[in-house]
Amino acid sequence: MRVSVSKSRPYVPPSFPPSELTLTSLGGVRAAGVRAGIKPSGNPDVGLLVFDQSTPLVGVFTQNKLPAAPVGLSREHLARSGGRVRAIVVNSGNANACTGARGDADARAMCARVAAALGCAIEEVLVCSTGVIGVNLPMDRVAAGIDQALTELSPEPAAGRAFLAAIQTTDAFPKEASTRDAGGMFAGVCKGAGMIQPDMATMLAFVGTDLVVSAEELREAMPRMAAASFNAVHVDTHASTNDTFLLFATGRAERTGDFRPPLSRVCRRLAWLIARDGEGATKVTTIDVRGAASDEAAHAIASHVAASALVRTALFGNDPNWGRFVSQVGNAREVRSIEGLRCTLQGISVFENGGPMPFDRGALSHAMNVEDVHLVLELRDGQGRASVMTSDLGYRYVEVNAEYTT
């Protein structure tokens, strides 16, 4: 069977219905998103989230050794405030990365402006930036944008969505998720589609609940939340200078159950949406590794498979090319023994005990031509397991990443 993959196939971004809840649904949260003129397109580019009172919040940030100025400052503020936050100011269109001492001063000025307006300590304000790197912020526009956002703050859902619109860069669609569980509400928004033109983009995620959860509990839950969601997404295996994931609890509702499973579902859905947007992706493939020596080994092996350009082009082409999947497992350092490796694609076993299994290639290719593909790789090294999500790699990835106006 010939799998038709035409270069001229037009890219149609997917669309998803809005989620029931957004950040302003969580109680005590006001939001705004305005057009400050940072982006040449004129699209919204300054967003503001304000909590009515100081709110427990934890963050994880990029591990890149060249963190942007706002990342360094937000880390510092969280440490100084002990994880209690009044506001988050975000600009898109400019990452304020690789911008030297002036970049540091600009990030600080953004926080100071918000703190002065709210009458809070500067360390209770966090800042995030995303967009072009190596260019200083147009601070006159940023300041005017912040002032305007302060006047437009609102607890309405529309304001939450205006905030979401203002944090986007090259996203093909808005990304939000929510659920109700454990006696409370859970909502999150994010932006990110890989690292793309004009220079590189960023993953920013803001997730909250209205439950009473202490900063300590959030801090304890955060590593697993991040590992299972945003740290389990591969678009191009290139962490940006600005990646930020903030998690907060407004404390309006009493818990009737464990807050972690619903929070995890929201984070995982947001991460899926990033993979789905992944620079012209046509599908999200979830790669489950089981039976590794440890969960860490499983994560490393799954990531190794997810990062392979050969694997990702095969997924784009709906090609059940198990040789690429199993040989990449063989390349992962964390594999102890490859004996007994089993590879299952869309529920069909294609490789077992060192040899290929008979299967209908045309039917399996057809089964891969969907938005959600599932690849399971089972080892016999131990009990370790992990699940990562990867976007496929097609013509549009090359188009958005190579066709650049210098």
Place this chain on the structure above:
Amino acid sequence: MRVSVSKSRPYVPPSFPPSELTLTSLGGVRAAGVRAGIKPSGNPDVGLLVFDQSTPLVGVFTQNKLPAAPVGLSREHLARSGGRVRAIVVNSGNANACTGARGDADARAMCARVAAALGCAIEEVLVCSTGVIGVNLPMDRVAAGIDQALTELSPEPAAGRAFLAAIQTTDAFPKEASTRDAGGMFAGVCKGAGMIQPDMATMLAFVGTDLVVSAEELREAMPRMAAASFNAVHVDTHASTNDTFLLFATGRAERTGDFRPPLSRVCRRLAWLIARDGEGATKVTTIDVRGAASDEAAHAIASHVAASALVRTALFGNDPNWGRFVSQVGNAREVRSIEGLRCTLQGISVFENGGPMPFDRGALSHAMNVEDVHLVLELRDGQGRASVMTSDLGYRYVEVNAEYTT
């Protein structure tokens, strides 16, 4: 300036003049390449190299934990013979990988057939395979091809080139290199263009000299030869199940100097040709990392940059997008301090001391539109240095890897 990168730009494989010398030039080497019918295309697919006498030879093989049957057997034969070899038999069109016990028996039968004809011990014969994986060899055709190759063995250059033709799979052009130095001749051939359809391809390289060099000396030189050449090439960061690099010395000429520099030049040129062929590549980018904590750290950092799809699409688009290069350095675990990082592209410094340098983007983009691009990344962690080569990633990469007939 708009960099024009059209999807419809036709792929024109490069061509290179034949090298002065080939393997049969080295004295005491006969070769053959025949059409055995393993490839559906009918192209040559069984090659044979025979040494007039037992010859010192060392090999490095894939580190993939799923090595193909011929890899395991050649390793075993080299260990048993102490690195003395009479013949190398190669088939293309079928990798004999993931083929179970029958695959092992088939590889052994190939060696046994050659050994019987030459009257040597089976462990003096090595075997390599490349092509489709997970399919057993058509042994009747392979055996007939070996018999025919045995009758066609010749010391003429044309026979050396017939051998080269028989080891190719998806290569867009033949790959050979040679030089004269240190009183002797050096020649090599290889195949490889990344891991591509129908399942995956392989890197095979055969390099020799006519100088007197002991197996011990070859063994000592091999790690650095491999590290600076075939282990410094990135096409898609996916080591195959069959990769093999064999190095021999026919001992016909007395050394008048160090054999290693000319041997290294030949290996490096062959590796460059593989990167140049890299699945529709338009250029080879040499990434030099200097000032790393160690040579190993430098190699890891350079490889991390070379493997980035974002870096490789920028190179395809002639895009002097330094943000992608320096941020990927920031992602490398082996970097101790990023302070003072300098990034030089085609001789132009674009990033120094944590900040961008002014440069003419249009002129630099134009300067990148050549076959050889040079990216230098300088750290201040120590004296470690390394140089790797990477192919760019364009539309044709997606085309050859996604458009697959199942």
